Amino acid sequence: xxxxxxxxxxxxxxxxxxxxxxxxxxxxxxxxxxxxxxxxxxxxxxxxxxxxxxxxxxxxxxxxxxxxxxxxxxxxxxxxxxxxxxxxxxxxxxxxxxxxxxxxxxxxxxxxxxxxxxxxxxxxxxxxxxxxxxxxxxxxxxxxxxxxxxxxxxxxxxxxxxxxxxxxxxxxxxxxxxxxxxxxxxxxxxxxxxxxxxxxxxxxxxxxxxxxxxxxxxxxxxxxxxxxxxxxxxxxxxxxxxxxxxxxxxxxxxxxxxxxxxxxxxxxxxxxxxxxxxxxxxxxxxxxxxxxxxxxxxxxxxxxxxxxxxxxxxxxxxxxxxxxxxxxxxxxxxxxxxxxxxxxxxxxxxxxxxxxxxxxxxxxxxxxxxxxxxxxxxxxxxxxxxxxxxxxxxxxxxxxxxxxxxxxxxxxxxxxxxxxxxxxxxxxxxxxxxxxxxxxxxxxxxxxxxxxxxxxxxxxxxxxxxxxxxxxxxxxxxxxxxxxxxxxxxxxxxxxxxxxxxxxxxxxxxxxxxxxxxxxxxxxxxxxxxxxxxxxxxxxxxxxxxxxxxxxxxxxxxxxxxxxxxxxxxxxxxxxxxxxxxxxxxxxxxxxxxxxxxxxxxxxxxxxxxxxxxxxxxxxxxxxxxxxxxxxxxxxxxxxxxxxxxxxxxxxxxxxxxxxxxxxxxxxxxxxxxxxxxxxxxxxxxxxxxxxxxxxxxxxxxxxxxxxx
Numbered sequence: 001x002x003x004x005x006x007x008x009x010x011x012x013x014x015x016x017x018x019x020x021x022x023x024x025x026x027x028x029x030x031x032x033x034x035x036x037x038x039x040x041x042x043x044x045x046x047x048x049x050x051x052x053x054x055x056x057x058x059x060x061x062x063x064x065x066x067x068x069x070x071x072x073x074x075x076x077x078x079x080x081x082x083x084x085x086x087x088x089x090x091x092x093x094x095x096x097x098x099x100x101x102x103x104x105x106x107x108x109x110x111x112x113x114x115x116x117x118x119x120x121x122x123x124x125x126x127x128x129x130x131x132x133x134x135x136x137x138x139x140x141x142x143x144x145x146x147x148x149x150x151x152x153x154x155x156x157x158x159x160x161x162x163x164x165x166x167x168x169x170x171x172x173x174x175x176x177x178x179x180x181x182x183x184x185x186x187x188x189x190x191x192x193x194x195x196x197x198x199x200x201x202x203x204x205x206x207x208x209x210x211x212x213x214x215x216x217x218x219x220x221x222x223x224x225x226x227x228x229x230x231x232x233x234x235x236x237x238x239x240x241x242x243x244x245x246x247x248x249x250x251x252x253x254x255x256x257x258x259x260x261x262x263x264x265x266x267x268x269x270x271x272x273x274x275x276x277x278x279x280x281x282x283x284x285x286x287x288x289x290x291x292x293x294x295x296x297x298x299x300x301x302x303x304x305x306x307x308x309x310x311x312x313x314x315x316x317x318x319x320x321x322x323x324x325x326x327x328x329x330x331x332x333x334x335x336x337x338x339x340x341x342x343x344x345x346x347x348x349x350x351x352x353x354x355x356x357x358x359x360x361x362x363x364x365x366x367x368x369x370x371x372x373x374x375x376x377x378x379x380x381x382x383x384x385x386x387x388x389x390x391x392x393x394x395x396x397x398x399x400x401x402x403x404x405x406x407x408x409x410x411x412x413x414x415x416x417x418x419x420x421x422x423x424x425x426x427x428x429x430x431x432x433x434x435x436x437x438x439x440x441x442x443x444x445x446x447x448x449x450x451x452x453x454x455x456x457x458x459x460x461x462x463x464x465x466x467x468x469x470x471x472x473x474x475x476x477x478x479x480x481x482x483x484x485x486x487x488x489x490x491x492x493x494x495x496x497x498x499x500x501x502x503x504x505x506x507x508x509x510x511x512x513x514x515x516x517x518x519x520x521x522x523x524x525x526x527x528x529x530x531x532x533x534x535x536x537x538x539x540x541x542x543x544x545x546x547x548x549x550x551x552x553x554x555x556x557x558x559x560x561x562x563x564x565x566x567x568x569x570x571x572x573x574x575x576x577x578x579x580x581x582x583x584x585x586x587x588x589x590x591x592x593x594x595x596x597x598x599x600x601x602x603x604x605x606x607x608x609x610x611x612x613x614x615x616x617x618x619x620x621x622x623x624x625x626x627x628x629x630x631x632x633x634x635x636x637x638x639x640x641x642x643x644x645x646x647x648x649x650x651x652x653x654x655x656x657x658x659x660x661x662x663x664x665x666x667x668x669x670x671x672x673x674x675x676x677x678x679x680x681x682x683x684x685x686x687x688x689x690x691x692x693x694x695x696x697x698x699x700x701x702x703x704x705x706x707x708x709x
Contacts, residue, residue, distance in 0.1 A: 001298060001310045002261035008295055009235040009263060015292055018580050019235065023053040044073045048093065051100070055524065058582030060104045064137075067097045085148040088155070094148075095155055098141035102162060103524045103582070105134025105169060110554070114207055114586045116199040121529045121551035122188040123168035135169040142166065146181050154457035158525060161460045165527060165553070187463055190547035194534065197549050197572065197590035203703050204250055207586035210237055211577040212500070214268035215558035215587075216643040218279055221306045224603075224682070224695055226564050226645055227253075230575050230587065231265035231283060235295075238263055239283065243306070248565065248700040258307045262298060267558065270643055271329035271338045272612040273315075274363050278302040279612065279646070282340065286323030288579070291348040293323025316365045322352040326640060330385035330394040331610050332410060334667045337361050338610045343380025343398055351377055354398070373416050378403040381452075382640035385615070386436030386445045389482035392666040394615055399431040399449060399640070409482070425484050428453060428471040433502035435639035437513050438632040440538030443619070444480030445634070449473065450499045450517070456525050462496035470496055492540045497531050501641040505561025505570045509597035509651030511624070511631040512537055516572055518556020518641070522579035530556045530574070552576070554585040559642035563649050564589070565700040568599040568680055570649055575642070591702055598655055598679040603647040603695065604635060607687040609667040612646050617664040622655035652679055663687075 017023035027050040034043055051066030074093045077083040083090045109129040110118040117126035129135055142163040149156040164183045167173040174185055201207040210232035220227045225244040232239070239262050243253040254260060265283040273280050281300040286293035296318050300308040312318040317340075326343035333339065337359040344354045353375035357365035369375045378400040385394040393410035397420075400406065404426035408416035420426045430453040436445045454462075454470040461468050475491055476484035488494075501518030508514070512535035520526045529551030534542045545551045550572070558575035565571065572590040577583065600620065604613035616635045621628065633650050637643035652658065658677040665671070665687055672685065674692060682695035 001296065001312060004296065005235070005261065005263050012235045012289060012292055016289060017053070018056055021057060024050065024057065027053055040073070041077075044070050047073070048096065052096065055100055055103060056580040056582055058580075060100065060107055060582065064097070064100045064104060067093075067100050071097050086150060088153070091145050091149050091153070091155055094141050095145050095159055098138045098145065098159065098162065099525050101134050101137030101141065102166060102527070103134070105129055105132070105138065105166070107582075108134055109169070111209070111585065114202050114209075116202055119553040119585075120199070120549055121165070121168075121553050122173075122546060123165065127169070128171045129169040132170045135166045138166045139163060139170075143178070143181070157457040157460040157464075161456065162525065162527060183464075188546050190544045191542035192534070192544060192547070194544035194547040195593045195595070196547065197592060199549070199588045200591045200702050201587050201589040204589065205252070206242060206250060206573075206589055208240060209584050209586045210234065210575070211581070211584055212266060212555060212557040212579060213237070213575050213577060214265060214284075214642065215560050215573055215575040216268050216270045216281065216637070217560040217562035217564070217573055218270060218643070218645045219647070220279055220302060222278055222304070224697055225566075226562055228573060229268065229281060230558070231268055232577060233264060233266035233287065234581075235264045239265055244564070246698065246700070248702045248704045253306065256306065258309065259300075262300070262310065264295065265298070266325045267327065267641055268643065269327045269329060270637065271614060272610065273299070273329070273338055273340070273359060274301065275337055275611040276304065277611060278304050281308065282327055284324045284327050284342070286321065287325035287345055289323055290346065293345065293347060294321040295323065296321050297324060297327075297342070311363070315363060316367075317357060319367075320352070320355070323347065324380075326380045326383045326399075328383045328385050328640065329614055331615055331667055332385070332394045332396070333358065333414060334393065335359075335361070336606070336608055336610060336667055338612070338614055340365065341374070341383050341385070341396060343376060343383045346379045351379060353377055354380055368414070372414060374408050376400070376406060378406070381432045382434045384434050384436050384640055385636070386447070386634070387615070387666065388445055388478055390444070390480050392669055394666075397425075397434060397436070397447060397449075399434045402430055404429065405431060405449065419482075423482070423484050424486075425449070425474070425476050427474060430471060433499055433517075433640045435502065435504060436634070436636075437504055438634070439475070439513055439535060440477070441512065441630060441632055442480075443630065443632055444478040446478045447474075447476040447484060448515070449476070450502060451496065452498055452500075454496050454498060455521065455523075456528065459496050459498055459528055468496065472496060492542070493533075495543075498526075498528065499531070500555065501557040501559045501574070503559040503561055503638040503642045503644060505638070505644060506649070506651035507532075507534065507570060507592065508595040509569055509599045510537070510595075510653050511622075511629070511651045515639070516550065516559055516561070516574075518559050518574055520555030520578065522583075524583065526555065527553050529553060550590060552588055554578070555583065557641060559639075561638065561644050563601065565591070565702050566682075566697045567594065567699050568601070568649070569594055598652040599649060600652060600658060600661075600677065600679055601647055601649045601682040602661075603682070603684045604663060605684065605686045606665070606667075609665045609687055613665075613687070614646065615666050617666075618648060618650065619660070619662040619664070620650055620652065620658050621660035621662075622652050622658055624653040624655045628659070655679060
């Protein structure tokens with residue numbers, strides 16, 4: 001596999017324009033071949049393309065020099081009367097120069113210093129740029145756009161948004177922003193007060209500097225302490241394993257874990273596929289590479305000694321190589337081991353089938369997608385499993401790009417039926433991350449499907465309450481019988497967010513699930529905050545992005561909610577980075593300051609069911625503030641981009657005891673019941689045993705010494 005990945009990295013760097021210097025060389029050659037008869041505008045257009053290509057590969061200053069040539073050219077055309085100041089061609093040239101200077105400022109400051117406050121909106125403190133030439137250049141050209149552009153031009157809103165952010169980076173917001181271009185400070189406030197989370201990744205050496213990729217947080221060494229795995233889609237980019245040292249620090253264990261040379265991977269998913277008691281890793285590759293995306297995924301078997309072996313080909317997962325970024329595990333046939341669905345992307349003009357790999361129980365898999373009726377034949381962006389009708393069989397939802405989404409109902413006989421149209425859950429047509437969850441604690445699974453329809457101007461319009469036509473996210477409330485109703489609007493999910501990554505967890509341990517979106521798209525202009533949304537007791541959602549310090553402006557991809565310091569609340573790890581070689585960024589780890597609520601952390605061990613208990617349901621019945629209520633969690637790794645630990649941390653609010661704790665095992669249909677449990681503890685429950693085992697874990701101070709429990 002390693003030799004194959006080296007060959008693929010070399011080939012893609014050579015043949016994919018945005019991963020090497022191929023496009024720069026092509027454009028350089030075309031410019032050199034221009035003759036005296038070539039129209040002036042054609043030469044300008046080529047120079048603009050060349051400038052953008054230089055910036056995309058990370059040669060920001062060279063790209064700016066090229067774009068300045070274009071700018072001087074369009075200024076000349078304007079002076080001669082060939083271009084009006086409000087013409088789109090002229091404004092676009094000025095705008096792109098502003099974006100280039102903006103990226104220069106980011107590169108010289110946020111990317112170089114990588115401080116905890118870098119690129120956190122609203123920008124303040126350590127996020128203020130020391131080197132301000134880039135921001136001031138951007139201010140100059142964005143202001144020029146705004147002075148000449150009609151307000152109904154999409155470019156106007158984008159330039160206005162970026163201008164205000166640039167003033168923040170030089171500590172000039174709001175005082176120095178021209179009043180007619182000022183965005184009111186109220187836009188950068190949260191819907192409600194919320195404590196601030198601090199980015200600890202730079203302190204802990206977890207701020208690897210990469211392009212977009214995935215993250216898994218879980219215990220890969222068997223000591224019950226949570227480790228971190230990160231990847232990057234760069235075909236030459238090394239995936240990394242950070243081992244928890246059990247003292248609040250982490251060590252890069254990549255080489256010792258036998259992972260050196262395993263490169264690439266836009267997304268990852270984990271499970272114990274061979275039921276041997278340790279967690280294995282699936283790495284998904286080839287996405288975004290189109291015809292060159294025929295790249296093998298990797299199934300990495302955990303050897304039980306903190307090392308891994310690539311068993312992709314031996315396991316039967318390497319026969320067909322199609323580009324993929326969507327994969328999820330579930331025991332769809334209830335035979336006690338986990339199966340795997342991989343949603344594939346387009347290859348040029350053709351769309352390959354997706355895969356349903358049935359686990360044969362002997363370390364190998366068989367692709368049964370065709371006979372099961374789930375080949376999809378659409379460009380899959382995300383997949384997720386959930387039991388929508390409570391029959392114990394996992395159903396499958398697929399988010400498709402520019403096509404109707406699918407909901408394959410499990411027929412309990414090895415086949416599936418697409419019921420998405422009948423149930424009214426086919427939209428948004430341009431969707432991306434998705435997840436099944438029980439957001440209102442009624443015991444029925446609900447479904448969140450994000451929208452990826454739009455760009456920066458639409459997002460700004462949405463935040464400014466200007467009407468837009470773009471599709472918004474759907475929140476389908478389930479009735480437990482297989483039916484759904486979209487309740488996004490009534491739950492206050494009314495804004496465009498454009499997420500590439502997402503995950504969910506309970507930030508404040510109130511027993512209701514919150515979520516975080518890693519936002520962006522490839523262009524450098526996509527400077528938009530990642531979004532944290534708090535669940536208000538199942539009756540609506542509040543945006544707490546800015547108050548909580550979550551408004552990271554760089555592109556977010558893999559996200560995990562995980563209690564990394566064993567204090568009972570969930571911290572947030574986010575793998576950062578963009579699409580182009582020049583758009584790398586460092587990862588973030590937002591430490592939870594605590595909310596004073598109670599919790600329990602439950603690790604389930606399957607016996608007749610799959611060992612990692614994926615698909616099991618947990619119900620905690622508590623008396624919280626004098627009211628009896630149930631809190632539900634389903635064992636999975638969360639949403640479709642980034643993976644939470646399979647050990648479930650469950651917020652209990654102000655409850656001081658757990659009246660009843662139930663574990664439902666779908667593979668057998670059995671329910672375990674435990675009564676009168678203390679709160680604020682880690683426990684281990686083995687399927688069919690009548691006792692639980694407390695886990696003795698030290699509370700940690702991130703970056704410091706252990707604190708006794």
